[in-house]
Each structure stands twice: as C-alpha cells, then as structure tokens.
Amino acid sequence: MDLEEQFALFPASLAGDVATRRLRLLVLDALGAGLAGHPHPAPTALRGLAASPAEAQLIGAGRGDAITASAANAAAIHALDFDDTHGASLVHVSSVLVPVCLALAEREDLSLERFLQAYAFGLRCTAFGQRLGPMLNGAGFHTTAVLGSVVAAAAGGWILARDVRRAATAAELAATTAMGLTASFGTDTKPVQVGLGTANATRAALLSGSGISAPRGFTARDGLVAGLLGPDALALLRWDDRCDDAVEGVVPKPYPCCYLIHGAIRSALGLRETVGGGDRIEAVQVTIGPLAAGLALRPAVPGDSQAARFSTAYCVARALATGHVSVADFDDPLRRPADAETRRLVDRLTTTVDDSLGPVCARVRVRLASGQERESSFDPATSGAMPADDLVAKFRSNAARSVPADRAALVEDTVLTGGAGTTARSLARLLAGPPVTPARGGGRTSC
Secondary structure: OOHHHHHOOOHHHHHHHHHOHHHHHHHHHHHHHHHHHOOOHHHHHHHOOOOOOOOEEOOEOOEEOHHHHHHHHHHHHHOOOOOOEEOOOOEOHHHHHHHHHHHHHHHOOOEHHHHHHHHHHHHHHHHHOOOHHHHHHHOOEOHHHHHHHHHHHHHHHHHHHOOHHHHHHHHHHHHOOOOOEHHHOOOOHHHHHHHHHHHHHHHHHHHOOOOOOOOOOOOOOOOHHHHHHOHHHHHHOOOOOOOOOOHHHEEOOOOOOOHHHHHHHHHHHHHHHHHOOHHHEEEEEEEEOHHHHHHHOOOOOOOOHHHHHOOHHHHHHHHHHHOOOOHHHHOOOOOOHHHHHHHHHHHOEEEEEOOOOOOOOEEEEEEEOOOOEEEEEEOHHHOOOOOHHHHHHHHHHHHOOOOOHHHHHHHHHHHHHOOOOOEHHHHHHOOEOOOOOOOOOOOOOOO
16 A cells, blocks of 8 residues: 555545544644744744745745745756755755855845855855765765755854854754655755755754754754764764865766766766767666666656656766767757667666765776777766866856846856955846846956
C-alpha cells in the first residue's frame, strides 16, 4: 500500500468525526490556547515579521515582503541549476546568500557595500561547515536546503546588525527548521525547497533581533548536525579558523546541470576535441565517484528538462554529440530531430562507480568505429578558476533571456563598480521594470 492508497481510506469516515462533540472541543481548546498565548514573546515576534508587500524586489517582476522575495529569488537563481557551488561543501551558496542579503538590505535601505560584506560573511560561514556538506548529501539531505539555510541565516543576522552574536542566533534558529531531501533532485521541487530554505533563513534573521530565547540548534549535541550526522560530526567544523579561503572555494558553473556531473562533461568535451564528432564513437564508458552514483545511474528522460540536468548519460552524450552543454540543451531534451545523435550515444553509454573518486572527479572512455579507445579524466583540484571574462559573458547571456541589454548593462555596472554611495535598493530596482538607457558616459564594464 502506498501513501495515496492509505489516504484514500480516510474520507469515508470524516463525516462521523465531524459529528462528534469531542472534535469540536479540540478545536475550541486550540483556539483558547491561542488566545491565551497571544501575548507570548514567540507569536509576538512572528507577528512582527508581517510587513508591507512592497519591501523587496522580485527578480524579473513584482515585489513582496522580504521572506517571500528571498524565497522566490532563490528558486529563480537555482531553477536552471546554473548557479555556483561552494566546491568543498556542495552548497549552491549564492542561491541562498544573495536573495537573503539583498532582500534584507533593500528592506533596511542598506549600502551595496554592506550587502557584499554580508555575502562574504556567509561564504565564511559556509567554509566553516564545509566538511559536513558531502556527508549530508550522502545521507539523503539536500546540503543547500539544510546547511545553506543555516549559513544564509547567519549572513542575514549579520547584515541587520553587523553583530556576530545576532548572526549566531539567526543560524541556530534556522537550524531548528532547516530541511531538504536529495529525493527532490531532478524535479521542480529542488529549487522550491531551496526557496523554502531561504525563506527559513530570512525569517530566522529577522527573528534573531526579537529577543526570543533560542537553542543551540546547529552546534549542540542534540542539534541539527549531531542529529543528522552523529555527534562526532561536530568535530568536523572548522573551529578556530577564519576561513580565509571561502571566496576562492566558490565554483561558478559553466554548464546548467548538477555540479556532480561537471567532471564527466569536462572529460567528454575534452574527448570530442580529440576524436571529432560523435558519429565516430561506438561505445562510451563513464566512471564517476560514489557521491554521484545515483546520478550516474539515472537514465535520460525524454522531454523532462529537470531530470536531464541530473542524468549523467544525457549530459555526457550531449557533450560528445554537440560539443556543448548549454541552457538550450535542456529546453526539450531528446525530443528534437537534431537530438538523434545524442539518443544514439545515450543507448551506447554505460556507467560505473569508482569509490576512490572525489565528488566531481570523472573518467570518460570511448571506443571508436576503428576499434581505437580514447580516455579523458577530470579532477577539480587541477583545474583553474573560471576566467573573469567568461563569468561576465555568462551573465550577459543569461540576462538576455529576461531583460533588455541596457538594463542588464546597468546591473553589471552596479555590481562590479558600485561605490560607497550605491545602495542595495538601487541594485534591486534594476532587476525589474521597463528598459532604461544608461546615463551619458556610462557603459558596460568588462573584467
């Protein structure tokens, strides 16, 4: 019996439940408890979160309260799985930090500099907990929705008061309600749960200044880390470490799919440069690490863009067949006539798991029609950072899907060159609205 079958047993007898006086008494009792508890600090603090729906900008269009805006913007940043990853922790760190810090900075009319400092603070918090990330994913918990929610709350608490005690309180509060499952990978629920985790972080940041008592929800022996991973995991946190390597640990994505597949894609693209088009390939063998095992074994699902982003078979076959893996490659996977070569390679592809490989390490071996074999491998430890010019080009390409070029240029200039007088609100205003023309003397900044 599945859950739907179980639930189907309930409706037939609901009328009998409603007819009982006890059910009504239970409802009355709850309402009475609510009336009595109305003055308590906890509901008072939560009521204080109610705000004007116009306090924060939604990316693309519309406005909302800070909690809703941070959730929607996080889901938007994460929707295509084209957002960055903090390599060691596997947290899609900017998808949680940017929405929280921007919504709160706009709400409080803070400077762009303070927004950027809070973002940097959140990166250091992520590095502090980075060793937990792969363990959480391996245990079935979505690292971005769990650890990401906690570190985003810390950044939110810090931006509101520039006080580390409030940042710690926000993190501990967020830990008590942080959750997300790897079971959502390959479905639309994955960006939704990142959005909900970000809303949890924003809410915790705002509550951190209310004066309500908070447990050590993250770092106690009965807290989130110990509860999910065991008490020994607490020793894996980078205690007494300034985490100066945090910024350098963030890896922007060149491909809009699961980060754990990127090594296999890089290997496949390297092979294609060597052997030419996919029509010369008779068989493909992909080897990937244990953390990505579930992705390596997932078949490509025709027409399902989210599933394709988490299919090693589809992504590698696409790279070998076309020489690229772009946003457009997931618009309608395996259904267009041009995808015939991708489909052929998917059918000729097998995957294995090598327990010695790290999360993003991979090997791809092909057998050619001539009988010759070629192999390429990828290890992120030996790869360089994504060049600045490539990052700017990626931004322009992505922005062109939603906003006019002149508005995208102003966003770019504001983020890259905004000085002491630039506010977070001025950046937020550029994320929606009619096209504008840059002032004379302005223009696009290059790196």
